[in-house]
Amino acid sequence: SYVLTQPPSVSVAPGQTARITCGGNNIGSKSVFWYQQRPGQAPVLVIYDDSDRPSGIPERLSGSNSGNTATLTISRVEAGDEADYYCQVWDSSTDQGVFGGGTKLTVL
Amino acid sequence: QVQLVESGGGVVQPGRSLRLSCAASGFTFGSYGMHWVRQAPGKGLEWVAVMWYDGTHEHYADSVKGRFTISRVNSKNTLYLQMNSLRVEDTAVYYCAREHNYLSDYWGQGTLVTVSP
Numbered sequence: 424s425y426v427l428t429q430p431p432s433v434s435v436a437p438g439q440t441a442r443i444t445c446g447g448n449n450i451g452s453k454s455v456f457w458y459q460q461r462p463g464q465a466p467v468l469v470i471y472d473d474s475d476r477p478s479g480i481p482e483r484l485s486g487s488n489s490g491n492t493a494t495l496t497i498s499r500v501e502a503g504d505e506a507d508y509y510c511q512v513w514d515s516s517t518d519q520g521v522f523g524g525g526t527k528l529t530v531l
Numbered sequence: 532q533v534q535l536v537e538s539g540g541g542v543v544q545p546g547r548s549l550r551l552s553c554a555a556s557g558f559t560f561g562s563y564g565m566h567w568v569r570q571a572p573g574k575g576l577e578w579v580a581v582m583w584y585d586g587t588h589e590h591y592a593d594s595v596k597g598r599f600t601i602s603r604v605n606s607k608n609t610l611y612l613q614m615n616s617l618r619v620e621d622t623a624v625y626y627c628a629r630e631h632n633y634l635s636d637y638w639g640q641g642t643l644v645t646v647s648p
């Protein structure tokens with residue numbers, strides 16, 4: 424089965440840039456979605472189709488996907504960005520959704 | 532606005548059954564696939580199942596295949612998850628989510644299922 428690998432944690436100071444990676448075999452050939460989940464809340468879609476933002480998501484959040492790594496970039500990090508972030512793809516070989524293990528973003 | 536409201540969670544013994552519901556509003560339910568995703572306490576997200584918009588196709592995670600059944604009644608704007616032969620490891624918050632390009636855009640707030648002896 425397809426595996427997505429995320430770092431368990433990323434820490435960044437306010438105003439700096441956070442990059443959260445999502446590794447998978449030839450993930451660049453798949454469409455990657457990113458979700459933000461604040462404590463006690465449901466996940467919220469922040470990036471879809473590798474780099475598109477739903478309405479209401481700030482431009483500070485961006486996505487890229489190439490080769491074996493997809494990346495969620497959060498510029499000018501704010502305290503409110505502190506959350507768990509999950510990447511997801513659809514594995515068409517098994518017709519199953521696959522999530523990465525999640526990354527906890529800590530704002531120092 | 533899109534709204535998804537899950538219900539049916541609770542405490543159940545191992546081996547028993549439970550049916551979850553997801554009431555949808557704010558969009559044309561019959562035009563969208565729908566997912567179930569779960570999250571065990573303190574753990575990450577786990578995809579569970581999907582049913583496409585017209586109910587013709589459904590797919591499951593290996594961990595629930597043969598025990599869980601996803602279904603929908605488009606005339607009632609409702610998605611279901613029938614969970615049989617429940618195990619302790621099925622304990623989780625269960626979310627329903629609307630399908631977008633095979634994955635999910637809008638999510639409900641979830642319903643907690645606890646499987647305990």
